[in-house]
Amino acid sequence: MAQSQHREGIAAGRLAPPQYADNFSDLHPPLDRHEAVVEADRCYFCYDAPCMQACPTEIDIPLFIRQIATGNPLGAARTIFDQNILGGMCARVCPTETLCEEACVREAAEGKPVQIGRLQRYATDAAMTAGRQFYERAAPTGKRIAVVGAGPAGLACAHRLAVHGHDVTIFEARPKPGGLNEYGIAAYKATDDFARAEVDYVTEIGGIAIDYDKALGRDVSLAGLAATYDAVFLGMGLAGVNALRAEGEEAQGVENAVDFIAGLRQARDLSSIPVGRRVVVIGGGMTAIDAAIQSKLLGAEEVTICYRRGKEHMNASAMEQDLAASKGVLIRHWLQPKRVVAEGGRTAGIELEYTEMRDGRLAGTGETVTIEADQVFKAIGQSFDAAPLNGSGERIALEGGRIRVDQDGRTSMAKVWAGGDCVVDAREDLTVAAVAAGRDAAESIHRTLSANGRA
Incomplete structure (x- = not known):
């Protein structure tokens, strides 16, 4: 390990150059043909398919695994893409250990489920590597739909609408498409610029145009889109980051974890990413885990996650928590931030208060502990910025700070649907x-336009 790692404060280049490539290599290398067939043979092909019921996109998992077992990975890819056109990325980042694999009968019987996620990657990678497209556009309908956001929900919606023959324009606020997949996923989970390759694969069907650097409320208005297009789908993510609500959090060295992850994902040279020697991450979800692990992989000596509740309450799965521990990350529970300790305006540590459940509510005990840190990441959730929605035109109903939709993804505004993290009850x-929400909203839009020509 390079001597430079022992520098105090936040610094880049803490490791020897070759270490970065090793540290950020593919978390789960792809299965080869033999490994895939052997793994597929472990499937019982259950008649009631509990794995399929646990999948938010309802992929026919037993069918695609049987297709792999019989040497037909392209057929398996078609089965996956019929339900989830972003099946390649989902195979890499979906918490299968708490969804399909947790429901696997092999998990209940042996504690070792069929590796559904890796099999899904095997099949989708085969199709994408071969450039095999399974869909052709229907005859042009003459209908035009605006999609706001080129993230998973927006892309899934756009692809399904394009299949039905509609023309789609996606308005994306950032300079690259992909949303969470491009900017919010740990670098070791999606290597080799896979997010962009998947966008290219999805849009190859035609009929989908992406207009970059176009933000709702700044460059386009919702009222304008609704007046110009036959329908609108809102697939924006969560732009706001929740505050620590701790004294001194404006100190230099206190950063948003989502910004750190985004910057790392876009960096051409990982050695240029500065990281602290002692890092504390506040939060208990996937963003906290990803920020903590990647801090360690960049050369931080001490990385601690502090979460206000217990291990069992963390949104991050047990597997992800174990992964963090295996990388040398310490996870401490029942602690909430109280004060950022600063010296000369720079973060030097963070004071936290111990918590407990009291009468069914979380409460501070009054006892505190201070952890030395030169960098603190906020990963305590994001919020939806509703301001761009109502700058003009008819007001969209919100609930709990997010867009309220019905079972088909319709909002309270005529011609406007929504899905993904921006809606109520979204699974962040x-x-x-998000793919399921975009896909289902697209079907609703298509049914509506087909029935009477109007949304």
Whole structure:
């Protein structure tokens, strides 16, 4: 390990150059043909398919695994893409250990489920590597739909609409497409610029145009889109980051974990990413885990996750928590931030208060502990910025700070649907849930336009 790692404060280049490539290599290397067939043979092909019922996109998992077992990976890819056109990324980042694999009968019987996620990657990679497209556009309908956001929900919606023959324009606020897949996923989970390759694969069907650097409320208005297009789908993510609500959090060295992850994902040279020697991450979800692990992989000596509740309450799965521990990350529970300790305006540590459940509610005990840190990451959830929605035109109903939709994804505004993290009851950080929402909203839009020509 390079001597430079022992520098105090936040610094880049803490490791010897070759270490970065090793540290950020593929978390789960792909299965080869033999490994895939052997793994597929472990499937019982259950008649009631509990794995399929646990999948938010309802992929026919037993069918695609049987297709792999019989030497037909392209057929398996078609089965996956019929339900989830972003099946390649979902195979890499979906928490299968708490969804399909947790429901696997092999998990209940042996504690070792069929590796559904890796089999899904095997099949989808085969199709994408071969450039095999399974869908052709229907005859043009003459209908035009605007999609706001080129993330998982927006891309899934756009692809399904394009299959039905509609023309789609996606308005994306950032300079690259992919949303969470491009900017919010740990670098070791999606290597080799896979997010962009998947977008290219999805849009190859035609009929989908992406207009970059176009933000709702700044460059386009919802009222304008609704007046110009036959329908609108809102697939924006969560732009706001929740505050620590701790004294001194404006100190230099206190950063948003989502910004750190985004910067790392876009960096051409990982050795240029500065990281602290002692890092504390506040939060208990996937963003906290990803920020903590990647801090360690960049050369931080001490990385601690502090979460206000117990291990069993963390949104991050047990597997992800174990992964963090295996990388040398310490996870401490029942601690909430109280004060950022600063010296000369720079973060030097963080004071935390111990918590406990009291009468069914979380409460501080009054006892505190201070952890030395030169960098603190906030990963305590994001919030939806509703301001761009109502800058003009008819107001969209919100609930709990997010867009209220019905079972088909319709909002309270005529011609406007929504899905993904921006809606009420969205399952945050789950690409697969956003894909399902975008796909289902597209079908609703298509049914509506087909029935009477109007949304």
